[in-house]
Amino acid sequence: MTDEVKVxxxxxxxxxxEWAKPSGEVVIIGISDYAQSQLHEIVYVEPPKKDxxxxxxxxxxxxxxxxxxxxxxxxxxxxxxxxxxVLMNSPEKINSxxxxxxxxxxxxxxxxxxxxxxxxxxxxxxQHVSTLKH
Amino acid sequence: xxxxxxxxxxxxxxxxxxxxxxxxxxxxxxxxxxxxVVKFLDYVDTNDIGALTDGKGVxxxxxxxxxxxxxxxxxxxxxxEKFLVVYNAGNxxxxxxxxxxxAKGFKVKLTDMSDKLGMIAIQGPKAAxxxxxxxxxxxxxxxxxxxxxxxxxxFDCLAARxxxxxxxxxxxxxxxxxxxSPTKSLKVWNDLVAAGAKPCGxxxxxxxxxxxxxxxxxxxxxxxxxxxxxGLKWVVKMKKPSYFNGKRALEGIxxxxxxxxxxxxxxxxxxxxxxxxxxYDGEKKIGVITSGGLAPTLDESIALAYLPPEYKEPGKEVxxxxxxxxxxxxxxxxxxxxxESKYGWKRVKA
Numbered sequence: 001m002t003d004e005v006k007v008x009x010x011x012x013x014x015x016x017x018e019w020a021k022p023s024g025e026v027v028i029i030g031i032s033d034y035a036q037s038q039l040h041e042i043v044y045v046e047p048p049k050k051d052x053x054x055x056x057x058x059x060x061x062x063x064x065x066x067x068x069x070x071x072x073x074x075x076x077x078x079x080x081x082x083x084x085x086v087l088m089n090s091p092e093k094i095n096s097x098x099x100x101x102x103x104x105x106x107x108x109x110x111x112x113x114x115x116x117x118x119x120x121x122x123x124x125x126x127q128h129v130s131t132l133k134h
Numbered sequence: 135x136x137x138x139x140x141x142x143x144x145x146x147x148x149x150x151x152x153x154x155x156x157x158x159x160x161x162x163x164x165x166x167x168x169x170x171v172v173k174f175l176d177y178v179d180t181n182d183i184g185a186l187t188d189g190k191g192v193x194x195x196x197x198x199x200x201x202x203x204x205x206x207x208x209x210x211x212x213x214x215e216k217f218l219v220v221y222n223a224g225n226x227x228x229x230x231x232x233x234x235x236x237a238k239g240f241k242v243k244l245t246d247m248s249d250k251l252g253m254i255a256i257q258g259p260k261a262a263x264x265x266x267x268x269x270x271x272x273x274x275x276x277x278x279x280x281x282x283x284x285x286x287x288x289f290d291c292l293a294a295r296x297x298x299x300x301x302x303x304x305x306x307x308x309x310x311x312x313x314x315s316p317t318k319s320l321k322v323w324n325d326l327v328a329a330g331a332k333p334c335g336x337x338x339x340x341x342x343x344x345x346x347x348x349x350x351x352x353x354x355x356x357x358x359x360x361x362x363x364x365g366l367k368w369v370v371k372m373k374k375p376s377y378f379n380g381k382r383a384l385e386g387i388x389x390x391x392x393x394x395x396x397x398x399x400x401x402x403x404x405x406x407x408x409x410x411x412x413x414y415d416g417e418k419k420i421g422v423i424t425s426g427g428l429a430p431t432l433d434e435s436i437a438l439a440y441l442p443p444e445y446k447e448p449g450k451e452v453x454x455x456x457x458x459x460x461x462x463x464x465x466x467x468x469x470x471x472x473x474e475s476k477y478g479w480k481r482v483k484a
Contacts, residue, residue, distance in 0.1 A: 040138065040141065040142075041142060041143055043143075043406070043428050044404075044405070044406050044428070046405070046456075046457070059457075062457060064406050065142075066142040066143065066146075066337055066341055066430070067137060067138075067142060067337045067340070067427075069406070069408060088404075
């Protein structure tokens, strides 16, 4: 890998490379820069459905490249209030801007404090990724 | 070979539109020589080896006595008593052992050349033009499925007008270039890149062959599938003069009819079908996808699957189970999936 993997501070991460970012009433979720770089050229996203009740750690969708499928596990428990429709026709936004335009869904959390206790902060996640990089 | 150099999609498109190259030096390559080499090859290969003349090659399969496919392969006749046999990398040990076992009783000598020859596939509508730039004579003179000596980058090679992408192109064998220090192959590779070819990886190799409806051993064919159900009856020459491995079993299969047949599916809803996904007709599971993916040229999701023969008619609707959802698709022609007036080797000649 040539590029340095970006880990944004202020976000919370799972060991499966999803991120969660509290924003007012909701938590925005997506996949990390490391995850997108591993998949390379993302060609398809199956987001969770709006209004779906999701649990932390549950597979709620998928992100796919030409060659591989990666399940998307919810980093948060709650109700999906919005999905990023832009990804339907522009899934490559996850490659170009995984923490911004490439967000996957917004979830209204039901027990964020319990969820966040199981997530890594940026510092910890950076260490996690460094153990995976060769 | 890496999965990709620059990216699967751009590498795939380079082959459909211009020229891409693949390092295929992992493939199995064997010299079969001797006074009974034709007899031997006609015994192990379902296609008609006796019909080949010097410089001609033919695609076929090797079957077990029960008709199951040991591997698919290309056999080239270099001279009356010398043939080059090329098969899948993943089956190298198995195939060589199979050839040796079946060679008993034939006056034939088998030499595993896999580690002694370089091999590069040069594929795409501009393959002949690109290869010509670094060759001593015009490779365009070599006809489809023919093989001929060719000096490339100054080295002695064999060039076959074949490939695994659906496009026009060549598979070149760089002679006397051991895999442990492939100096000649590296020079040929670098010269090809300088001549305008794009290095391509395994990802594009797979997406290209799938669009062309070409079989991948281990996915679409294996020892539990036979050439009749795989849509490979055209390489089984029942009327060739000599007996071949699997002939009796295949006669029975043809007479009785098959219970499943390989079909092409194109999704009509969003999703990407993958190897192992189940195919449904309403509530009923009718088969499994053997290969699937996004077709970069067509911008469609396509798949190969074994389904009961009543589903083989194009247009018939089926569903594919993708995670929790049943996604709609329809049966389409698949060998190849694309329109041959727009893509593939046939349009290059026209």
